[in-house]
Amino acid sequence: MRIRIVVNSRFRICFVGANVLIDDSSAIFMHNLSRIDSFTRIIGYDYMNVTMMKRSSIGSFSTVHLGNTLTKNKSSLFIGRDTHISSYSSIGCAGSVFIGDKCIFGEGLFLHSENHNFDLVDVPIMDQGVNQVGIRIESNCWFGSRVTVLDGVTVGSGCVVGAGSVITKSFPPRSVIAGVPARLIKSR
Numbered sequence: 001m002r003i004r005i006v007v008n009s010r011f012r013i014c015f016v017g018a019n020v021l022i023d024d025s026s027a028i029f030m031h032n033l034s035r036i037d038s039f040t041r042i043i044g045y046d047y048m049n050v051t052m053m054k055r056s057s058i059g060s061f062s063t064v065h066l067g068n069t070l071t072k073n074k075s076s077l078f079i080g081r082d083t084h085i086s087s088y089s090s091i092g093c094a095g096s097v098f099i100g101d102k103c104i105f106g107e108g109l110f111l112h113s114e115n116h117n118f119d120l121v122d123v124p125i126m127d128q129g130v131n132q133v134g135i136r137i138e139s140n141c142w143f144g145s146r147v148t149v150l151d152g153v154t155v156g157s158g159c160v161v162g163a164g165s166v167i168t169k170s171f172p173p174r175s176v177i178a179g180v181p182a183r184l185i186k187s188r
């Protein structure tokens with residue numbers, strides 16, 4: 001196992017909590033004052049990476065999945081400046097995930113950047129392949145606890161998402177959204 005944590009900062013102060021597990025050889029690029037809290041697990045391979053900008057964090061007991069060996073996609077997770085992902089989150093990056101600056105995520109964030117094809121009824125779903133469009137969350141967003149975001153979604157800057165929402169489609173900047181599936185409540 002070959003693990004690379006590259007600290008990219010002027011003062012080189014970053015924090016990795018106790019019992020953080022990094023599987024295989026994903027590259028993790030941590031900028032100044034970024035943090036990976038205790039009991040977090042990052043699973044990935046040679047061609048995948050996590051970039052954490054200045055003062056960003058991933059909360060304890062979280063899991064980041066960076067694709068798998070079969071697809072060999074160049075999947076990645078980018079977390080912008082001053083963005084905080086709370087504890088017990090699960091981030092699936094098979095289709096890559098981009099999160100902008102100054103975002104706040106409540107506990108139990110679920111990001112799934114891969115979707116199974118299921119159009120053919122005479123072929124098992126697991127044999128029909130997947131789509132990996134990716135997820136993009138722009139800057140200055142606030143997500144409540146237990147929000148789920150599915151593949152192919154873009155959430156515009158300045159959005160507020162209600163707790164427990166399931167986001168299945170894209171929303172423009174400054175939207176207030178909630179529900180299962182999430183719908184536009186109002187604009188800010």
